[in-house]
Amino acid sequence: MTDIKVTLKDGSNIDNTDWNNLRFGVYFSDHVFMSDFKNGEWGDDRIIPYGPMQVDPGMCTLHYGQTIFEGLKAFPDKNGGVNLFRPDKNAARLNHSGAMVCIPAFDENLFVDAIKKLVKIDKKWIPQKRGESLYLRPVLYGSSNFLGVHASEEYKLIIMTSPVGSYYAEGLNPVDILVSDTYVRAVKGGLGSAKTAANYAASMLGGAKAKELGYAQVLWLDGVSRSFIDEVGAMNIMFQIGDELVTPSLERGAILNGVTRDTVLTLAKDWGMKVRERDITIDEILKANTDGTLKEVFGTGTAAVISPVGKLTYKGKDLLINGGKIGNLAQKMYDTITGLQYGEIEDTHGWIQHFEV
């Protein structure tokens, strides 16, 4: 294994953290992991104090957005130590995203080892309350200084960590979602399957307009026909139609291959449900709602785990889902996945990477 050089911070920012009101992405722990790609290879792996960095005005990523990121969490295990949930999937997705925007691959084992080492060093930043966790944010970007649209020669990977509060302070909460027929996020053949900044920038205007109208998120339709369902803001989307769990397939290349998505599909199969990954049109959902076969709709993602949808609005028409209440399937998924993450339920899939801190 590559050596990771460690330089510890003098003192700590921990006392400036409001542990009773953590929220999401507000506080950053004391250290970051960094690695540099220079002269055709990754190296100089190090853990250093978190702090501002000097950036040249000509740094290419500021101009051309050659940057990717990841998001995963470290959970305090019920019996002590820490659990990472399927970090190998995030490592693989980082490299998938990188390949889409000409970023050189990073060693996937080193990625997970670096996270473990960083979490151990900043262990006092791991929140201990059920529902809270230490969010891990790797970001990887072109760091060369030049103008002109071409791939960077040099890159930097930074992994930072941030204690985050429970997404649901008072239990699962159904959200209202606006189906956008005006804005699009990604198109077939584009970057939709990459966790790259462009997709998030593309979603901001539509997201802001939806918020103004009182919606929590946007459900994106495909960019060409605007009839196929893609995904929600920062979540994949699932529909229970009759006794089948249906979700948009990855094959069209327009949605993120969510770790929670895969987890939900696997659990549903374990529980004997019929599961299908396929194209779904918005018209099919309208029809299923009218004929009563649409039972539940929920989003899946690392931040919320499961986000039940209470209402979908499309072209001014409101679809009330499951009477606006949390469905049994959404609740069972949430309880099972969080139970696994906090070490309360036995992991039979090899999803948890447990380590002592």
Ligand SMILES: Cc1ncc(COP(=O)(O)O)c(C=O)c1O
């Ligand atoms: C666009 C998008 N889709 C889906 C997801 C859900 O992915 P995961 O379950 O890996 O968090 C995310 C969050 O990472 C996202 O940003």
